[in-house]
Amino acid sequence: MPTPDSVTTLNILGNGIPALVARADQTTQAANIGSTLLYTVPAGGAGTYRVSAYAVVTQAATTSSTLPNVHISWTDNDTGTVPAANVTNSTTNNTVGTTSMFANQPNATGGTIQAQAGTAINYSTTGYTSVGATPMQYAIHIKLEYLGN
Numbered sequence: 001m002p003t004p005d006s007v008t009t010l011n012i013l014g015n016g017i018p019a020l021v022a023r024a025d026q027t028t029q030a031a032n033i034g035s036t037l038l039y040t041v042p043a044g045g046a047g048t049y050r051v052s053a054y055a056v057v058t059q060a061a062t063t064s065s066t067l068p069n070v071h072i073s074w075t076d077n078d079t080g081t082v083p084a085a086n087v088t089n090s091t092t093n094n095t096v097g098t099t100s101m102f103a104n105q106p107n108a109t110g111g112t113i114q115a116q117a118g119t120a121i122n123y124s125t126t127g128y129t130s131v132g133a134t135p136m137q138y139a140i141h142i143k144l145e146y147l148g149n
Contacts, residue, residue: 018050018145024123027139028058032068033125039144046077046117047149053087053142055125057098062132065094068125070140072111075119087111087142090127094136112147 022039041049053070073084088100115121123142130136 018147020143021049021146022121022142022144024140024142028137029125029128029139030130030135030137032128033123033140035073035122035124037120038072038123038142039121041115041117041119041121043117045146046115048147049074049113049115049121050145050147051087051111051113051121051142052145053101053123053140055088055100055138055140057094057096057136058139059134059137060094060096061130061136062134063094064092064129064131065136066127066129067091067093067098067100067136067138068128069100070142071124071126072113072121073124074113074121075116077114077116080116083113085111085113086126087123 024038026033051072055067055070057067067090069086069090070088071084072087073082075082091098091100121144125140
């Protein structure tokens with residue numbers, strides 16, 4: 001079976017089993033992450049995707065900090081517009097091990113989107129702040145699954 005990084009088509013999908021099609025792991029971050037490509041939706045790959053994200057403080061700031069939101073943008077399959085959403089909440093708890101998951105998602109299942117074929121799904125972070133000589137550092141881990149059309 002191919003690894004998630006080697007999946008280039010959606011031919012392995014079937015039987016209603018979600019397929020992990022992309023992931024991003026960023027560590028030792030000490031600033032917002034600009035818009036970064038997570039996945040390019042292939043021809044024939046339009047449909048429902050589930051985005052899961054996890055952010056964690058790995059180094060506390062000297063004085064205070066804000067763990068940023070993980071933000072996702074995509075081209076909507078139904079409207080062709082480019083919506084964007086926070087997948088995690090931000091937090092001002094300046095303690096190593098503080099996590100942020102699932103913004104506005106009932107049952108902590110991650111967010112679902114309808115993505116258009118041939119378009120990009122991007123991620124970024126917004127809201128990072130850090131005060132003091134030692135900067136707050138954080139890690140994020142994002143998974144993208146294809147659920148079907």
